Amino acid sequence: MLLVLALVKCKKSRSRFTNLKCNSSDPEFARFDKCKLNVIGRGIVAVDILIVMLKVPIDNVFINWSIWRRYNSFQPFLYNASCDFCQLLARPHRIAFESLVLAAIQTRSNVNHTCPYNHNVIVDNLVFNDAFLKTLPLPQGEYKIQLRFATNKVWKLTVEVFILREE
Template sequence: MCMIHSKWEFTNFVCESLDKDFGEFEYCFIKSVNRSYKYISGKYKLYRRPLTKLTVNTALLKRFNGYKPFLYNISVDICKFYKNPKSNMVMKFFFESYTAFAKHNRTCPINNDIVLDKLPASVMNHRFTDILPFPEGDYLIETRWVLDGTSRAIFEIIIERLPPKAVPFSGPTLDPEWWQQRCGGSLAGCKVPVVEALPQGAMVACACTRSNLLLALSGNLAADSDADSDSDAKAPRSDRGVERSK
């Protein structure tokens, strides 16, 4: 057996206009192109222009028998934040997670529609694993746009960190050269791949450190992994919506 590192996936993307005189969402969707490429896109048509002030509230929730607050719930004056992103490092972390895919000006006054174009799940894999690691589970990132104390729009991204998966393979399991040929150069953050035998020799994995198993497989192992994934693929997930605990 070998271990494939856990990954993040989008499971839902919900947008709601609470004040249609202020603006409306033209589209808001999640799309799965193939097994390894899933993205979200949205466009908010802003009717009240220009905006010289707007409060953005971002909250992180984790699913524990319903979604409960988890670590962060922050609000910023977006115009002040645009001028000095380092004024709030938590908001800066979330902000930088999508700015490369935001097709609108990020200056004040705000005088344009808000567009998010094809934000891929791979961004979450990098930011929520390598930069700021989060435990496995389902998370809800909720963002509200607030003007004069009233929420005008809300969008919610539900993401899930899947657990590592053990897959069968055939090959010389304890041959370092065999493993380095297949794992070398493909491990994010690893300068020198390390071959580790896990307890009882039941599994072998490429690792940066003993506590941080990261395995990116290629060649025969990738084929074995794909075959295993096909054999136990689950039925498509239903739209879960957002269920918060009271």
């Protein structure tokens, strides 16, 4: 009985990124120079994104966060909300889900200050870590996290990150 409990406790999750899609609906505002997954080790996949901002400074950013779960197709799951991104950066621990995603992104990016943004946005070798979800446990399955960004109430950028969560 103790051996079974020890094996259950030692079991590691094999969650990882499986796909990444980036879209700029206004190429005069920003473009994606890099949007790819890198395999950096056995079963370890990292996200690399480079967004070249063409109209700076940016001081008005609105974001829509949503989680989708795959059944036969991706269906809305658990969360879909919008907020002022500049205010969130000023007070990052105000909203739980956004704080989790933002903290994960900030470990490997230059999105670490409040608005205005007058430089490109870089996410470099971001690896999915189960510690990112310590307060939001997701059951095993396939998920999509969709981030949509707007300025002046017009959607400009979309980033979709696909995750496979296995136990």
